[in-house]
Amino acid sequence: xxxxxxxxxxxxxxxxxxxxxxxxxxxxxxxxxxxxxxxxxxxxxxxxxxxxxxxxxxxxxxxxxxxxxxxxxxxxxxxxxxxxxxxxxxxxxxxxxxxxxxxxxxxxxxxxxxxxxxxxxxxxxxxxxxxxxxxxxxxxxxxxxxxxxxxxxxxxxxxxxxxxxxxxxxxxxxxxxxxxxxxx
Amino acid sequence: xxxxxxxxxxxxxxxxxxxxxxxxxxxxxxxxxxxxxxxxxxxxxxxxxxxxxxxxxxxxxxxxxxxxxxxxxxxxxxxxxxxxxxxxxxxxxxxx
Numbered sequence: 001x002x003x004x005x006x007x008x009x010x011x012x013x014x015x016x017x018x019x020x021x022x023x024x025x026x027x028x029x030x031x032x033x034x035x036x037x038x039x040x041x042x043x044x045x046x047x048x049x050x051x052x053x054x055x056x057x058x059x060x061x062x063x064x065x066x067x068x069x070x071x072x073x074x075x076x077x078x079x080x081x082x083x084x085x086x087x088x089x090x091x092x093x094x095x096x097x098x099x100x101x102x103x104x105x106x107x108x109x110x111x112x113x114x115x116x117x118x119x120x121x122x123x124x125x126x127x128x129x130x131x132x133x134x135x136x137x138x139x140x141x142x143x144x145x146x147x148x149x150x151x152x153x154x155x156x157x158x159x160x161x162x163x164x165x166x167x168x169x170x171x172x173x174x175x176x177x178x179x180x181x182x183x184x
Numbered sequence: 185x186x187x188x189x190x191x192x193x194x195x196x197x198x199x200x201x202x203x204x205x206x207x208x209x210x211x212x213x214x215x216x217x218x219x220x221x222x223x224x225x226x227x228x229x230x231x232x233x234x235x236x237x238x239x240x241x242x243x244x245x246x247x248x249x250x251x252x253x254x255x256x257x258x259x260x261x262x263x264x265x266x267x268x269x270x271x272x273x274x275x276x277x278x279x280x
Contacts, residue, residue, distance in 0.1 A: 070279070071201060073198065075248060076272070076274075079248060113279065136280065137277075137278075137279055141274060142277060143200055143275065143277060143278050143279075144278040155275070155278065157276035157278050158276070158277060158278045159277075
């Protein structure tokens with residue numbers, strides 16, 4: 001197995017952000033700014049703010065994970081995140097919602113996803129935040145590559161929780177790392 | 185960052201995660217038109233075994249819209265992939 005550490009993709013020239021009133025969704029190659037995520041959700045109309053941080057874990061099925069890399073089909077994932085945010089905002093009558101997911105290499109212990117929601121009262125905020133995370137994991141077009149001790153890389157699949165597909169031998173992974181943008 | 189602009193008479197095809205591992209590429213251009221329902225067969229000729237090993241668990245988008253090709257009465261059964269389209273193979277996702 002000769003899966004090498006993927007190189008950092010070139011940061012995109014334009015921000016990967018979609019916004020509309022009360023909604024903010026973003027993909028970024030930079031470390032997540034959790035204070036900014038909370039600040040975006042806060043409002044004088046909201047008595048409750050719930051923040052979820054997903055951090056990268058150092059094991060999968062008790063095997064040591066050396067590193068993780070996220071890949072995305074950016075324009076499609078942004079549309080999906082916007083659609084999820086609209087749905088959650090409406091279903092739970094939230095005041096606002098912010099979903100940010102990191103791409104590229106994410107060191108162990110750092111945040112890969114930050115979701116903040118606010119609502120007039122706590123029940124809606126708890127439930128809306130949880131549902132936003134579950135829908136994102138189920139639908140957003142983002143893929144996680146876990147690299148295990150020995151250099152083996154595995155693409156995870158949230159749907160079934162199994163190991164996913166083992167990366168082939170001797171491939172030129174560096175060239176294939178990163179994300180796609182539509183050409184305007 | 186990879187941008188794909190297909191030459192005349194072609195469409196762009198993007199691969200992600202397990203699909204890009206199998207094809208050893210992120211993207212390519214393929215002569216158009218291709219009937220959407222025949223896409224997996226076309227790819228299996230280029231990459232023998234990909235249909236059963238990878239594509240069978242993947243979805244397909246055309247110009248950022250998911251296509252429905254399952255079953256005899258599938259909504260997009262008659263869809264044709266045209267010159268300039270952007271098509272993507274979408275393996276099971278794993279965000280979070």
